[in-house]
Amino acid sequence: MERESMSYDVVIVGGGPSGLSAAIRLKQLAAAAGRETSVCVIEKGAEIGAHILSGAVFEPIALNELIPDWREKGAPLNTPAVDDNFLLLTKKHALRLPTPPQMHNKGNYIISLGNLCRWLAQQAEGLGVEIYPGFAAAEVLYDDSGRVKGVATGNMGIGKDGQPTGSFTPGVELHGRLTLFAEGCRGSLTKTLVHRFNLRDGIDPQTYGIGIKELWEIDPAKHVQGKIVHTVGWPLTSDVYGGSFLYHLENNQVAVGFVIGLDYSNPWLNPFEEFQRFKTHPAIRPIFEGGRRVAYGARAINEGGFQAIPKLTFPGGALIGCAAGFLNVPKIKGSHTAMKTGMLAAEAAFEGLVAASGDEAPVELASYSDKVKQSWVWAELKKVRNIRPSFHLGMWGGLLGSAIDTYVLRGHAPWTFHHTPDHTHLMKANEAMTIDYPKPDGVVSFDRLSSVFLSSTNHEENQPPHLTLKDPRVPIEVNLALYEAPEQRYCPAGVYEIVRDAEGLNPRLQINAQNCVHCKTCDIKDPTQNINWVVPEGAGGPNYPNM
Numbered sequence: 001m002e003r004e005s006m007s008y009d010v011v012i013v014g015g016g017p018s019g020l021s022a023a024i025r026l027k028q029l030a031a032a033a034g035r036e037t038s039v040c041v042i043e044k045g046a047e048i049g050a051h052i053l054s055g056a057v058f059e060p061i062a063l064n065e066l067i068p069d070w071r072e073k074g075a076p077l078n079t080p081a082v083d084d085n086f087l088l089l090t091k092k093h094a095l096r097l098p099t100p101p102q103m104h105n106k107g108n109y110i111i112s113l114g115n116l117c118r119w120l121a122q123q124a125e126g127l128g129v130e131i132y133p134g135f136a137a138a139e140v141l142y143d144d145s146g147r148v149k150g151v152a153t154g155n156m157g158i159g160k161d162g163q164p165t166g167s168f169t170p171g172v173e174l175h176g177r178l179t180l181f182a183e184g185c186r187g188s189l190t191k192t193l194v195h196r197f198n199l200r201d202g203i204d205p206q207t208y209g210i211g212i213k214e215l216w217e218i219d220p221a222k223h224v225q226g227k228i229v230h231t232v233g234w235p236l237t238s239d240v241y242g243g244s245f246l247y248h249l250e251n252n253q254v255a256v257g258f259v260i261g262l263d264y265s266n267p268w269l270n271p272f273e274e275f276q277r278f279k280t281h282p283a284i285r286p287i288f289e290g291g292r293r294v295a296y297g298a299r300a301i302n303e304g305g306f307q308a309i310p311k312l313t314f315p316g317g318a319l320i321g322c323a324a325g326f327l328n329v330p331k332i333k334g335s336h337t338a339m340k341t342g343m344l345a346a347e348a349a350f351e352g353l354v355a356a357s358g359d360e361a362p363v364e365l366a367s368y369s370d371k372v373k374q375s376w377v378w379a380e381l382k383k384v385r386n387i388r389p390s391f392h393l394g395m396w397g398g399l400l401g402s403a404i405d406t407y408v409l410r411g412h413a414p415w416t417f418h419h420t421p422d423h424t425h426l427m428k429a430n431e432a433m434t435i436d437y438p439k440p441d442g443v444v445s446f447d448r449l450s451s452v453f454l455s456s457t458n459h460e461e462n463q464p465p466h467l468t469l470k471d472p473r474v475p476i477e478v479n480l481a482l483y484e485a486p487e488q489r490y491c492p493a494g495v496y497e498i499v500r501d502a503e504g505l506n507p508r509l510q511i512n513a514q515n516c517v518h519c520k521t522c523d524i525k526d527p528t529q530n531i532n533w534v535v536p537e538g539a540g541g542p543n544y545p546n547m
């Protein structure tokens with residue numbers, strides 16, 4: 001069936017901080033030059049912000065550059081960071097450690113990144129950007145020369161059996177003279193571009209963590225607006241990279257979350273249960289007792305840093321923000337670098353559009369890579385590049401390595417540590433220690449299903465699966481046989497279940513795709529890379545209010 005098409009100067013895939021900043025910068029440049037430049041942003045969430053999950057302590061450096069009068073324009077930065085705490089937890093105690101310099105947050109704000117994106121979208125629309133939430137880019141479009149010429153949104157109204165239903169609507173082609181991919185961490189189209197254009201040749205593999213987060217309303221007597229707490233240690237064993245964050249926002253809210261490096265090796269580890277157990281620590285539990293959990297969600301986070309930044313451009317487009325991996329791991333911050341790289345790509349794109357004659361498409365955006373290398377983003381990420389990999393020596397080795405790198409070498413070590421892909425790290429289940437997790441108490445700890453309920457996740461049930469298996473035999477013949485089906489444990493939404501018949505025989509993998517919160521962990525951690533996450537129908541997925 002013929003698809004309708006719409007043409008723009010620049011098509012942006014993803015309405016997060018990077019995509020929206022790129023859109024705003026393009027329109028600012030066009031207005032200053034008195035040029036018509038058409039820009040559209042498509043977003044798979046039902047509205048802008050619906051799929052955004054972050055901490056978030058926000059460093060306003062890029063926002064100051066993009067919209068210097070953001071205060072007057074009412075940006076939702078309402079809670080200045082006032083107090084940084086860094087704790088080492090043992091099973092019963094909490095020991096305060098000096099806060100590492102990267103975690104000093106003076107001048108930063110505790111925010112909902114989802115709400116900041118909603119506000120950025122208003123600014124973008126005010127400048128004439130067309131924003132289409134509820135549309136998932138399902139396919140990259142190429143012209144005859146192999147150049148990216150845009151994306152197509154997925155068809156709507158295809159049934160589970162792959163046949164059109166009564167509500168069938170074909171996808172739409174969005175043609176761009178340039179296309180910017182701002183899909184965030186582990187973007188599904190970004191993955192295909194990296195492969196097709198060999199963007200990772202000679203570059204370290206990207207590595208990841210899973211971040212699980214809850215939003216609470218707590219007893220006002222325990223709330224200290226602007227307070228920031230990070231912890232390392234219990235309940236994780238020292239071979240697992242990770243820790244927690246607690247950020248006291250406005251309105252007696254606390255954002256609490258747990259991040260675990262996906263290079264963990266024990267297939268029995270369950271990131272969701274580690275997070276629930278963390279909240280039962282004697283120093284943490286009292287914060288939440290008497291409070292109310294209002295939201296839940298999860299999202300993968302880039303951990304590869306500087307040495308994992310791929311080639312950024314290809315004919316017809318570029319990668320920006322966390323799609324490219326611009327996250328400062330020791331800071332646990334990537335929204336400032338996402339915004340800045342979006343802005344730099346916009347500047348390069350605008351130069352390219354001006355230089356190209358008529359409707360001709362600009363050539364590859366080479367100046368974008370140079371602009372990134374000359375910006376504060378490059379210097380910032382380069383300086384901390386050895387910190388995350390030093391945790392391959394375990395927590396103590398990592399803390400020591402980080403201290404030497406930060407205080408003695410000051411980021412100028414003449415070496416760079418490297419990464420190996422996360423999915424290669426799992427041990428066989430029979431060689432690893434099983435882990436007994438306590439039952440949820442329903443006060444501070446909960447089960448997965450009641451948690452997913454708080455993410456307001458919804459998918460049209462009658463649609464082809466968006467969690468696709470390259471080989472349907474692998475979940476049982478490999479994953480269950482060797483690793484006791486780790487997807488049952490690493491998925492924070494309980495999507496994957498091994499079910500058996502009445503006699504307890506004939507195991508098969510059941511995929512409850514409607515619960516998927518789009519965190520992308522399965523796409524990353526599956527040991528044989530057999531799971532391929534593709535976009536479901538637009539608007540499906542979580543509906544985060546202010547995560």
Ligand SMILES: Cc1cc2nc3c(=O)[nH]c(=O)nc-3n(C[C@H](O)[C@H](O)[C@H](O)COP(=O)(O)OP(=O)(O)OC[C@H]3O[C@@H](n4cnc5c(N)ncnc54)[C@H](O)[C@@H]3O)c2cc1C
Nearest residue numbers: 014016017018044054055056057137184211321322334335
């Ligand atoms: C648990 C956690 C805590 C964090 N804490 C902090 C913090 O405190 N401070 C900080 O600065 N950063 C933090 N980060 C990182 C920060 O959230 C990211 O760096 C930032 O969100 C990256 O912005 P982005 O625009 O590149 O991608 P994203 O914010 O991920 O946005 C991508 C958007 O694109 C959409 N999209 C993806 N694919 C498609 C498609 N095919 N079609 C249409 N739409 C699509 C998504 O739905 C999403 O809305 C944290 C991240 C996590 C997971």
Ligand code: SF4
Nearest residue numbers: 491516517519520522
């Ligand atoms: S199915 Fe995959 S992407 Fe969806 S919630 Fe589970 S791990 Fe995350």
